[in-house]
Amino acid sequence: GQLGMGLAEMLRKQYGTDNVILSDIKKPPPHIFRSGPFVYADVLDYKHLRELIINNQITWLVHYSALLSAVGEANVALARKINITGLHNVLDLALENCLRLFVPSTIGAFGPSSPRDPVPDLCVQRPRTIYGVSKVHGELMGEYLHHKHGLDFRCLRYPGVISVNTPPGGGTTDYAVQIFHDALSTGHHECYLRPDTRLPMMHISDCHRATVEFMQAPECQLSLRTYNIAAMSFTPEEVAQEIRKHLPQLKVTYSPDSVRQTIADSWPVRFDDSNARRDWGWAPAFGLEELVVIKLVYQP
Template sequence: MSPKILIIGACGQIGSELTLNLREKYGENQVIASDIREGDETLMASGPFEILDATNTSALEDVILHYDIDQVYLMAAMLSATAEKFPMKGWQLNMNTLFNVLNLAKDQKIKQIFWPSSIAVFGPSTPKENTPQQTIMEPSTVYGISKQTGERWCEYYHKRYGVDVRSIRYPGLISYKTQPGGGTTDYAIEIFHEALKHKKYTCFLKENTALPMMYMDDAIKATIQIMSAPIEQIKIRSSYNLSAISLTPKKLSEAIKKHLPEFEIDYKPDFRQAIADSWPASIDDSPAKQDWNWKHQFDLEQITEKMIEGLTPKVSIDYDY
């Protein structure tokens, strides 16, 4: 029997695509989308939707009980660059929503949780190349601190209360379907919009800043895959490393130039450079491969083709960054 699913933060960069994929897999009425605001027409027309502030414990519990929810995907978060501007808001949103969901699972009002972590849990003292699953973690951003703390609480609730919580550490995610969400890796989306509209882009990171990246379709696949895996296959209850490709702005711009030879890029690093410098350049995700058979599909050339193909019909629209 298909699970009854609640997605919190369904209008966000990941949540919007995850909602549509889960509805395709399980049926539109099995997946309840929710957010603090309504989403785009495609999302709103695809199935049930609730306006929900997940920091409001009683409102969250009401929705879960009303729809008899089995699984919660907690996708609401304030991302790295935005959280540096509003530290306490970022901390409170990222932590309070997690505790609300963990406590509902502890009280057996939901059966399973997906909570996303991030490469932001790592810090300047972490080995930058092929960063292992278990290593030094001294994050230097509000977002990273909240995600590292969340990982510890997820593992605690699993060990102490038997909560079936599952998590992956997302790298930077690239998609043409939604706008950038306030993250440090957003350049890898903005660059395509600007290349198609203006044939030039000013990047907020240095040209050789290497960061782990992934096409959104791979991230969605991994999210659904880990939640569908038999419980005995999930050996790590903090969060799994997840990897696809390692990318620099220079490497990405060169891939774009193969399709748009007139494209030009220049560089004006801002405060996000320090955030990027604190993160890994590449990730070892062998535990995810071993435990639940993770394997990415999209390489740089495929990502570039997909982004240009997907964004070309939209180039006449004025994007608000």
């Protein structure tokens, strides 16, 4: 999906093309198919996953398959299956085969009763979406198996990720990808959130680098198994203002979508990532200004 393809590219540069296998249930674009090993794998098919792990001598597993927040609310039964049953398959296989396992979490793992500005790593988590509920479940199951059976489970709570050329998968922060595309094509963006909706965001290259650095960190450096990571927080109005410094004609209209606005209003506006910075040296490279320059000038 949006994140897997770029992460594979980064890992392949470090570990060799043939040592990183991408998988999905969807046919990938031709350039991805040509870029290295790709296999069909359904997270709901336990036996086939086990066969892939054993036949390919897998040692690390990055589990990205999920239905995201907005798509999940539209299909709760499927989200429950993929995000919870699929995760259980992956956890069991990782334990059985001594894999190092990475599972991402999200700002969506918090809810209206969590502290919002900033939200720390450890606090009340009562999300109101099936996506958030499944992510809290993932955090807890992974940590439980780590403490009880020594599973090398690692989890980062990603902010909204702003990708370069892969389309977003139906999350609440997708507008922050679309606005750049619209600014460069039609010059008009219709935003499904209110102009003052502040959410944590991150450029995709920071997200991939955080993931790789965290996966490589020695176990003894980790005081937690689930960390917040932050880079910037902005509102639609602020990102539009920043884009207008380069494209003054950008027009943004607002037509809040009740599902996504309600989700966004229940999420924190800023992550406290001080534990990640202290334990394994996390530091983002992109703030809002750098993000806008790179999106408009270098990697539209």
